[in-house]
Structure formats: structure tokens, C-alpha cells
Amino acid sequence: MADDILALHGLSRAFGALKATDDVSLTLRRGEIHALIGPNGAGKSTLMGLVSGKLAPDRGTVWLEGRDITRLSVAARARAGLGRSFQVSSLIPEYSALRNVMLALQGRAGHSYRFLRPVMRDQALISGARAILARVGLGPRASVEAAVLSHGERRLLEIAMALALSPKCFLLDEPMAGLGAEGTKQLVTFLHGLKQDAPILLIEHDMDAVFQLADRISVLVYGRIIATGSAAEIRANPQVRAVYLGTEDSL
Amino acid sequence: MDSTRKEWLLNALIAGALFAVPLWAWLANEPFIITLATRIAILAIAAVGLNIALGLGGMVSFGHALYLGLGGYVAGIAAHHAFHGTEVLGLPGTNQMLPIWALAMVLSGLVAGVVGALSLRTSGIFFIMITLAFAQMGFFFALSWPAYGGEDGLPIFVRNQFPGLNTARPWDMFLLAYAVLMLCLLAFAGLRAARFGAALMAIRQNPDRAAALGISPFGIKLVGFVLSGMITGLAGAMMADLTRFVSPAMMAWTVSGELIVIIILGGVGRLFGPVAGAAILVGFEVFFGGLTEHWKLWLGLVLLGVVLFARGGLIGLLAGRVRHGG
Numbered sequence: 001m002a003d004d005i006l007a008l009h010g011l012s013r014a015f016g017a018l019k020a021t022d023d024v025s026l027t028l029r030r031g032e033i034h035a036l037i038g039p040n041g042a043g044k045s046t047l048m049g050l051v052s053g054k055l056a057p058d059r060g061t062v063w064l065e066g067r068d069i070t071r072l073s074v075a076a077r078a079r080a081g082l083g084r085s086f087q088v089s090s091l092i093p094e095y096s097a098l099r100n101v102m103l104a105l106q107g108r109a110g111h112s113y114r115f116l117r118p119v120m121r122d123q124a125l126i127s128g129a130r131a132i133l134a135r136v137g138l139g140p141r142a143s144v145e146a147a148v149l150s151h152g153e154r155r156l157l158e159i160a161m162a163l164a165l166s167p168k169c170f171l172l173d174e175p176m177a178g179l180g181a182e183g184t185k186q187l188v189t190f191l192h193g194l195k196q197d198a199p200i201l202l203i204e205h206d207m208d209a210v211f212q213l214a215d216r217i218s219v220l221v222y223g224r225i226i227a228t229g230s231a232a233e234i235r236a237n238p239q240v241r242a243v244y245l246g247t248e249d250s251l
Numbered sequence: 252m253d254s255t256r257k258e259w260l261l262n263a264l265i266a267g268a269l270f271a272v273p274l275w276a277w278l279a280n281e282p283f284i285i286t287l288a289t290r291i292a293i294l295a296i297a298a299v300g301l302n303i304a305l306g307l308g309g310m311v312s313f314g315h316a317l318y319l320g321l322g323g324y325v326a327g328i329a330a331h332h333a334f335h336g337t338e339v340l341g342l343p344g345t346n347q348m349l350p351i352w353a354l355a356m357v358l359s360g361l362v363a364g365v366v367g368a369l370s371l372r373t374s375g376i377f378f379i380m381i382t383l384a385f386a387q388m389g390f391f392f393a394l395s396w397p398a399y400g401g402e403d404g405l406p407i408f409v410r411n412q413f414p415g416l417n418t419a420r421p422w423d424m425f426l427l428a429y430a431v432l433m434l435c436l437l438a439f440a441g442l443r444a445a446r447f448g449a450a451l452m453a454i455r456q457n458p459d460r461a462a463a464l465g466i467s468p469f470g471i472k473l474v475g476f477v478l479s480g481m482i483t484g485l486a487g488a489m490m491a492d493l494t495r496f497v498s499p500a501m502m503a504w505t506v507s508g509e510l511i512v513i514i515i516l517g518g519v520g521r522l523f524g525p526v527a528g529a530a531i532l533v534g535f536e537v538f539f540g541g542l543t544e545h546w547k548l549w550l551g552l553v554l555l556g557v558v559l560f561a562r563g564g565l566i567g568l569l570a571g572r573v574r575h576g577g
Contacts (some may be wrong), residue, residue, distance in 0.1 A: 052463065078465035090460045092453045095575045103453050107447050107464030112471060116442035147575075161464065 003029045004063075005199050006082075011050050011060035017080045020046035021057070022223035028169055028199045030044040033191065035210045038220035039243075044203050045087070047220065049172050051201070052084050065168055079110055083167030083198070087174045089154040095146035097138055097157050100146055101129035104164035129164065136160045152183045159190070163197070170200040171235045176209055188212055192226065213237075254571035259571050260542065262523040270429060277422045285421040286493070287455040288535060291529045292341050293429040293489045298513040298525030299435045299481030305511065305528075306520030307443060308475040313379045313388030314366070318480040320393060320502030321362060322355035322487025327497035329354070334408055348427075349414045351488050359484025360477050367476035371469060388505055393499040404498025411492050418492070428489060430524070435482055436485030440522050442478070451475050452520075452575075483510075516557055518564030522574065527565040 006028040013021040028034045043080045049055035051062060051071055053074040061070045069077055073186045078084075092100050102125045106112060119125060133139050136156045143148065146157060155175060164171055175191070176184050188209050194200065204210050210217065218228040219240050227237045234240055263383045276284035297319055304310040329351050332344025345351060370381035399405045410421075416423040442448050446520070450471045454461045458468040491497040500506075509532065513548060517528025539546035 054459075073467065074459075074462040075467040078463055083461050086460070086463070089347050090457060090463070092456050092460060094456055094573070095453065099449070099575050103449055103461075103466075104464045106449060106463060107461070107466045112446050112450040113474065114446040115442045118443055119446055119449050122446075145360075156297065164436050165464065191467075 001250040004032055005065055006051075006201060007063040008051065009061045009063065011047070011057050013046055013050055013055060013057050013187070019048070019223045021050060024060070024220075024223070024225055026218055026225060026228065028201050030199055031195060032215040033195050033202055033213050034202045035204060035214035035217045036220055037204065037207070037210055037217060042220040043139070043223040044220055045173075046223070048084075048087075048171065051171060052082060071158075075107075075210060076163060078167075079128070080108065082167030082171060083162035083165040083169070084171040085155075085158040085162050085173060085175055086175060087203075088153075089158055091154060091157055091161075094145060095141050096145055096152075097133060097160075098126070098129050098142040099158050100157055101132050101164050102126065105129055108165045131158050132164050135184075147169065151178055152180070155179060155187070159187075159194075167198055169198050170194065171203075172200055173203050174205055175202070176204060177204045184209055197210040254574060256374065258521070258523075258566065261566065263562040265523050265526055265530070266433070269530070273422070273425050277301075277425075285425050289421065289425040290304065290429045290490075291526075292425070292432045293486050293493055294510075294513065294526070294529040295499055295526040296428070296432050296435050296489065297486035298517070298529055299432070299512050300486065301374045301480045301510045302452075302479075302514055302525050303439065303442070303482070304476050304479035305514055306524065307448060307451045307455065308472050308479075310371070310472060310476060311379050311511070312382045312476070312479070313504070313507050314382035314384075315480070316502045316504065316506035317366070317386040317389045318359040318363060318483040319488050319490065319506060319510075320389055320497075320499070322484035323487075323491035323497035323501045324393065324405070324487075325355040325358060326351050326411060327407055328399055328492040330407045330409070330411055331399065331401045331405060334342050346409065348411045348418070348488070348492065351411060351557075352485055355484045355488040356481040359487070360481040363477045363480025364473070365382035366480075367400050367473045371472050371476065382506070383504060386502060386504060390499050390502040390504070394501055400498065404496055404500070407491060407495040407497070409532045410495055420552065424493065428493070431485070431489065432436060436522060436526075439483075443522070447471070447474070451567075454516035470529060493573075512554060514564075515554065516564055520564030521564065521566040521570075524564055524566050527563040531565065 001037055007079045008026050011021055011024045024047060026193055036044060050057050053072060056144050064080055067250060069080055072080060092103060102119060105125055105128050110136040114218060130142060133142050136159055137152060138160060141153060149157060159175060176187055179187060190215055212230060216228060217231060218225050221243050227240050261332050262518045264322050273285045273288035301315045304312050327341060329345045332339050333346040366385045373381060394402050411426055412418060416427060450466050450516050454468045454471055461468055512530035514524055514530050518524030535546060539549050557564055563572055
């Protein structure tokens with residue numbers, strides 16, 4: 001379909017006898033947030049690895065705007081338009097917030113083999129990064145090293161770096177992890193606006209946030225998707241209630 | 252004073268001292284001191300090369316003696332054929348430094364490309380061991396190749412020439428080494444500040460994040476490794492000319508270790524770390540080497556102290572740590 005930005009077709013990946021991802025197909029449409037939920041060990045991280053390119057699938061394909069990207073490396077997928085954030089903040093610790101975002105802008109442009117012009121005199125790179133930091137609310141912290149930012153600020157910097165890639169779609173791996181109630185609320189508002197930039201495939205443990213944000217939800221259990229639908233449909237689905245919602249997390 | 256300005260001041264001081272001391276020696280007619288300063292400058296060039304791989308890229312090459320030796324043999328073999336008026340691979344020998352340097356850099360770069368392409372698929376201790384293995388291959392090859400002296404080495408009877416200088420004079424040779432060192436430092440500072448350096452330093456800290464931003468760690472590291480080998484190869488050609496002798500000992504694994512020690516003593520990844528480190532190493536060798544043949548024991552203790560208490564080496568101790576702010 002023309003509106004499918006990201007499409008997974010029959011993705012499978014086994015580790016020995018364990019089928020971590022088992023024939024998973026899903027789509028991410030323009031303008032939507034598609035949340036992926038599932039109990040611990042359901043295979044969310046493996047699926048994330050298959051989409052981002054960190055892992056190769058045994059079977060199946062990954063498509064981005066109608067282009068088969070299954071064989072591309074992590075870096076090539078990022079240049080093709082996948083903007084991801086990590087479950088555990090993954091930043092360049094010795095670089096300031098500004099330089100982290102500048103590096104993302106540099107990565108998107110694909111011009112890393114330049115040896116002469118100093119990056120700190122590259123006004124386009126600097127002003128672009130400042131604008132993005134301002135948008136996520138980190139403007140005043142631009143010159144602080146990533147290693148000494150607070151946990152919440154590090155989560156925001158993760159998003160800022162994904163944003164700097166101007167991706168065709170976002171892969172956000174538990175962006176709310178470890179945020180307090182206030183931080184989560186702010187991020188929910190922000191993500192709601194972000195989906196206008198590009199659709200979001202969201203892996204998240206915070207059920208309140210998921211049900212507030214997601215246009216569609218897919219439930220992953222033992223590597224398989226057992227249901228996909230709107231928040232209301234997922235809440236009402238008896239299979240989902242039985243294997244997931246009734247067991248450890250409650251609605 | 253902020254740490255960046257402090258570091259620039261310190262760098263200027265080191266650069267000034269490395270020029271002023273041999274200048275005084277020249278005026279006072281002390282050629283031994285001039286040659287010592289020349290040796291510091293050339294060792295520093297070799298370490299500037301390694302500093303690209305190790306300091307910026309975090310690639311702990313334990314085999315950079317290979318490039319030093321390759322450069323040395325280019326200079327030795329070219330001079331050997333020029334002296335005897337014979338040909339090598341259909342080419343005449345030469346006693347001109349400029350083409351020798353160019354060839355030394357190209358050859359070192361090619362070999363570093365092969366070594367890097369194979370070893371950069373690994374990391375950590377495996378990377379260290381593979382780079383060491385390649386250097387040992389070079390060492391034993393040179394040892395068993397009788398055409399160019401084998402284990403006896405190859406003397407350079409007349410020092411190679413540079414236009415406008417009389418390289419046989421210690422002061423001229425020093426000026427040449429000093430100028431090349433400054434050019435190499437300029438190149439290091441330039442690529443560190445540019446997008447390439449930003450990518451290379453980011454990959455050292457977090458390769459997964461760099462990849463997720465579209466920056467391929469392998470390609471960037473390989474280019475860094477090749478540039479690193481080229482500069483160390485250049486230093487090798489100059490070192491052979493300074494001592495007018497090249498032998499397999501130049502490729503010994505202890506030499507690779509010495510280059511790492513220079514960088515750790517001076518400051519890993521710091522612009523003038525290699526210069527400070529080379530000065531400390533040669534200084535120790537001369538002053539403590541005159542007092543006791545066990546001077547390496549004292550050097551070892553200093554190294555231990557640096558690793559335990561002053562991770563940033565001399566530059567880090569005096570100028571504080573690096574800031575990538577803005």
C-alpha cells in the first residue's frame with residue numbers, strides 16, 4: 001500500500017531452538033503511531049534488532065517506502081531513513097548535547113569523509129542542531145556533556161538525535177523507560193506531535209502511555225503477533241486478555 | 252583559564268622548547284643535543300601517526316613498528332641502489348628524500364589498508380594480537396631477506412638529500428624533522444576538528460550509536476588506520492636517514508610498544524601528546540641511561556604512575572581533560 005512507510009513481511013529469527021521472532025508481519029502507515037507491546041521475553045528486542053539491521057533475519061523481508069532494505073547494514077538503513085532511539089540511552093558520552101546532535105546531522109548528510117573544515121565552524125550544522133535541541137527542550141543544556149546530563153535529558157537527547165536524521169519513520173525503543181510521571185507526560189505530548197514528522201513504531205512498557213498515544217497496537221507473544229488493532233479492540237480482545245493483560249500488567 | 256586555552260599555551264611551550272634547545276645547541280656547537288632533538292621530533296611524528304588510530308579511533312595497534320620499518324627500508328633500499336647505481340624492480344634508486352617519503356607513505360598506506368581490512372573485523376585483545384602478528388611477519392621477513400642485509404641491517408652510506416638543505420649537517424636535519432613534525436601536527440589537528448575526526452572519535456566511544464546515525468564504523472576506522480600507518484611510515488624513512496641505518500630491529504614488537512608508551516606518557520588523543528611523550532622517553536633514555544643500565548625500570552614506574560594517577564598523560568596532567576563542548 002502506498003501509505004505503508006515501513007512494512008515487515010514474514011520476519012523470522014531463531015536462536016537455536018528458540019523462535020525469538022516467528023513469522024511477524026506488520027505495517028507502519030503515514031501519520032500513525034504503531035505500538036508494539038508484549039510481556040518480557042516476547043521478542044520485542046529481537047524484532048527491533050531485525051528492523052534496525054543489527055540482526056539478520058532467517059526468513060522474511062523489511063521494506064521502507066517500497067524499497068527492500070533487508071540486506072542493508074545498520075548505517076545504510078539509517079541513511080535510508082530509519083531513525084531509532086535506544087532502550088538504554090546510547091549517546092556519545094564525551095560530546096556535548098550539541099555535538100551529539102551535530103553528529104546525527106552529519107550522519108544524515110553522509111559526509112563523514114571530510115578532513116579539512118572544522119565542524120565547530122560549520123554554521124549550518126551548528127544552527128540546525130540548536131534548532132532541534134530547542135524543539136525537544138534541551139536548548140539551555142546544549143553545551144553540557146552527554147555523560148553528565150540527567151536521565152530524563154538523556155532520553156530527550158536520544159529523541160533529538162533520531163529527529164536530526166529527518167527519518168522516514170522512527171523506531172523508538174522504550175522512550176519512557178525510567179522517566180517520572182511528569183517526564184512521561186511531557187514526552188507523550190511531544191510524541192503526539194512528532195508523528196506528524198514521520199510515523200513511529202513504538203516499543204513501550206508504560207501501558208497508560210501506549211493506550212493514550214497509539215493509533216494501532218500489535219501484541220507480541222512468544223515471537224508471534226497475536227493481535228493488531230486499535231486501543232479499544234486490543235482491550236476487548238479475549239486472547240490478549242488471557243495471555244498478556246491478565247497476567248502481569250493490568251489495564 | 253579554561254582547559255582549551257591552557258592546552259594551547261602548553262602546546263606552544265612544548266613546540267618552543269623543542270626548537271629553542273637545539274637552537275642553543277647549534278650556537279654552542281653541541282651536535283649531540285641537536286641530533287637528540289631530531290630523534291625526539293621523528294619519534295613524535297611516528298607517534299602522531301599512531302595517535303590517529305589509538306587516540307582518536309581507539310584502535311590499539313600493537314604493530315605500528317611495521318610501518319616504521321617499511322618506511323625505513325624504503326629509504327635504505329632506495330639509497331642502496333642509488334649508491335651502487337643499480338636498479339630495483341626496473342626502477343633506479345634515489346637519494347632524494349621527497350620521492351622516498353612519498354613512496355614510504357604510499358607503501359605503508361597500502362599495507363595498513365590490508366592489515367586494517369583484516370584486523371578491524373575484530374576488536375579488543377584480538378585486534379591487538381592480529382596487528383602484532385602482522386608486524387612480526389614483517390620483522391621475520393626482513394630478518395630472512397639477505398639481499399638487503401638480513402639480520403645485519405642495511406647501512407645508508409650517505410644521508411639522502413633534500414632540496415636547499417645540507418642534510419649531512421645536524422642542524423639542517425633537525426630543521427627538516429621539526430618542519431615535518433609541525434606539518435603532521437597540523438594535519439592531525441585538522442582532521443580531528445573536521446567531520447572525519449568527529450565521526451572517528453564518536454565511533455571510539457559508541458560504535459553502535461554511530462552506525463544508527465548512518466556512519467559506518469568499519470569504513471571510517473579503516474581510513475583512520477591507513478592515514479595512521481602512512482604518517483608512521485614517513486617517520487620510518489626519516490628515522491633511517493637520521494641513524495643512516497635500517498635493520499629488522501626497527502620492526503621489533505618492542506618498538507610498537509615504545510610508540511604506545513610515548514602516547515600514554517604524553518596524553519592519548521592529545522595533539523602534543525606524542526611530542527611530550529617522545530621527549531620524556533628520549534630524556535629518560537639519555538639522563539637515566541647514563542646513570543644506570545636499568546633505566547627502563549624507572550621508566551616503567553613512571554608509566555605505572557601515569558596509568559594509575561594521570562590517565563591523560565603529561566598534557567592531561569597540566570591542561571586538564573578534553574572538552575568537546577560548544
